[in-house]
Amino acid sequence: xxxxxxxxxxxxxxxxxxxxxxxxxxxxxxxxxxxxxxxxxxxxxxxxxxxxxxxxxxxxxxxxxxxxxxxxxxxxxxxxxxxxxxxxxxxxxxxxxxxxxxxxxxxxxxxxxxxxxxxxxxxxxxxxxxxxxxxxxxxxxxxxxxxxxxxxxxxxxxxxxxxxxxxxxxxxxxxxxxxxxxxxxxxxxxxxxxxxxxxxxxxxxxxxxxxxxxxxxxxxxxxxxxxxxxxxxxxxxxxxxxxxxxxxxxxxxxxx
Numbered sequence: 001x002x003x004x005x006x007x008x009x010x011x012x013x014x015x016x017x018x019x020x021x022x023x024x025x026x027x028x029x030x031x032x033x034x035x036x037x038x039x040x041x042x043x044x045x046x047x048x049x050x051x052x053x054x055x056x057x058x059x060x061x062x063x064x065x066x067x068x069x070x071x072x073x074x075x076x077x078x079x080x081x082x083x084x085x086x087x088x089x090x091x092x093x094x095x096x097x098x099x100x101x102x103x104x105x106x107x108x109x110x111x112x113x114x115x116x117x118x119x120x121x122x123x124x125x126x127x128x129x130x131x132x133x134x135x136x137x138x139x140x141x142x143x144x145x146x147x148x149x150x151x152x153x154x155x156x157x158x159x160x161x162x163x164x165x166x167x168x169x170x171x172x173x174x175x176x177x178x179x180x181x182x183x184x185x186x187x188x189x190x191x192x193x194x195x196x197x198x199x200x201x202x203x204x205x206x207x208x209x210x211x212x213x214x215x216x217x218x219x220x221x222x223x224x225x226x227x228x229x230x231x232x233x234x235x236x237x238x239x240x241x242x243x244x245x246x247x248x249x250x251x252x253x254x255x256x
Contacts, residue, residue, distance in 0.1 A: 038079055043143040050115040052132050052139045056083035087132040105199050107138045112195055116188050120149040124186045126194035127161045163207060166193035166247035167223040193247030196240045204230040223248050227255040
């Protein structure tokens with residue numbers, strides 16, 4: 001696949017192999033996200049010191065022609081990506097000791113708390129890949145599914161990872177055919193539930209729900225509590241238990 005994109009006033013000719021699509025590419029040391037929307041760019045800038053700073057946008061044309069700055073001004077170009085300052089993904093294998101894991105957990109908790117309380121933003125798609133380090137600081141990326149606290153769901157695009165959903169809404173949002181529905185409202189507790197799952201993976205080394213397809217749907221519909229026995233740190237386990245309950249999971253005494 002060959003695509004022409006306009007990175008502000010610089011043309012990019014991007015070549016991919018076959019039909020494979022990438023959500024992120026690196027160009028001259030900066031990170032470019034693809035499949036972006038205007039609302040994501042807005043949220044990423046409003047998020048201030050909770051987000052990796054943006055330095056530009058990526059545009060393409062609906063006809064596949066090379067876009068120009070004039071097209072951009074005239075509204076004929078389509079925003080397809082965001083350009084972030086250089087940052088690094090987390091390597092979770094580096095966090096081996098309990099002290100290191102606890103330190104990263106606290107960073108994540110403080111970051112999400114600041115996003116909610118200072119900027120009143122719901123991230124909407126917290127996963128292990130929603131975090132990067134920018135100048136040594138932990139920051140969020142991937143705001144495609146985000147919204148402000150006072151926004152309705154009309155600005156929500158439904159960009160979520162199904163493994164980091166809470167039962168609060170999803171237990172009632174599956175039709176009989178089992179297909180995922182993403183257009184329900186998201187709340188702050190959904191962010192916390194997803195973060196608790198990320199921290200679970202950090203401490204245990206694997207996802208708490210290692211099932212796929214219809215079994216995952218059944219777990220969410222039945223409000224299944226993740227098995228907390230692999231989490232040896234009592235304070236972290238109790239923190240998870242509290243969040244999982246608030247997120248709609250039912251206590252199973254055999255797995256707590």
